[in-house]
Amino acid sequence: MVEICKDREGLRHAALEMLDEMREQQRERDQNSGDRVDDRATLSPATKTRRTLSPGYYMLLGRVMDEADAQLKAGIPHSEIALDEDDLLAWSILEELCAEFVKKYPACSMCGAPLRDWQEGTCAACGEALKSSKGRKN
Helix, strand or coil: CCCHHHCHHHHHHHHHHHHHHHHHHHHHHHHHCCCCCCCCCCCCHHHHHHCCCCHHHHHHHHHHHHHHHHHHHCCCCHHHCCCCHHHHHHHHHHHHHHHHHHHHCCECCCCCCECCCHHHCECCCCCCECCCCCCCCC
């Protein structure tokens, strides 16, 4: 039996799937209503069927995200977030992948809104024309 909290490759794979899901859900919300609601736990049936690993991976990652989010909202600095030993690998993977996503999907240089798909040519929040990937500000 695989011990999920120690399966680096599996956690990384599941985290990538979750981040893609959250990005896709946010894009749909932006297109439909403009509302920004965090609903990691509420997945459409189509999203659930695209998951390729055991539900335990997604539950662990979701719990770690929720715990870290609660600590951040309580004013605990990012560098001082305290998690159980079994959650540390999941947290380090999430931090690594979130940094990659920030580089891949940067914020608008004009208004700071996260750009879900900068290739679309304009920022959905302010309408600013986006620069090419070479000219993008980071």
